[in-house]
Amino acid sequence: MMLTINQVDNKYFVSFNNVSKLNIINSLEIENQLLNLTYKQGNSLILNLSEIKFIDSSGFESLLKVYRSAKMNNTSLKLSNVSSEAIELLKLVELDKVFELA
Known part of the structure; x- marks a missing residue:
């Protein structure tokens, strides 16, 4: 599994296992x-x-699909503890204005 998902009530905390690239x-x-x-x-x-x-165009597309689905289903989506490298990439494609960064 690439993801570890911990659930507390209706909150899902997701972390990546041995994954440095999306x-x-x-x-x-x-x-x-x-x-x-x-x-x-x-x-x-x-x-x-x-x-x-690192996030390439496929990774950004996946994040955007998850964002759209969350929005349609009244689910909140936050990106937390974003690495400086990922922040720079999000800014480069102006997605830092789309995603809520916590």
Whole structure:
């Protein structure tokens, strides 16, 4: 498993296991796991991106799909502990204005 998911009530805390890149190789599998957490209304999804150092276009696409699904299902989505490398990439593609950074 690439993700560790800890649930406390309706909050899901997600961290990445031995994953430093969100890219074409792993983004679809990660996307599918995260989408499953967005379908129930009222959930909160907190993604710990401290280990993510690189995100390619496939990774950004997956994050955006999860964001859209969360929004449609009244689920909050936050990116937490975002690494400096990932922050720079989010700023480069102006997604720092889309995602809530905690």
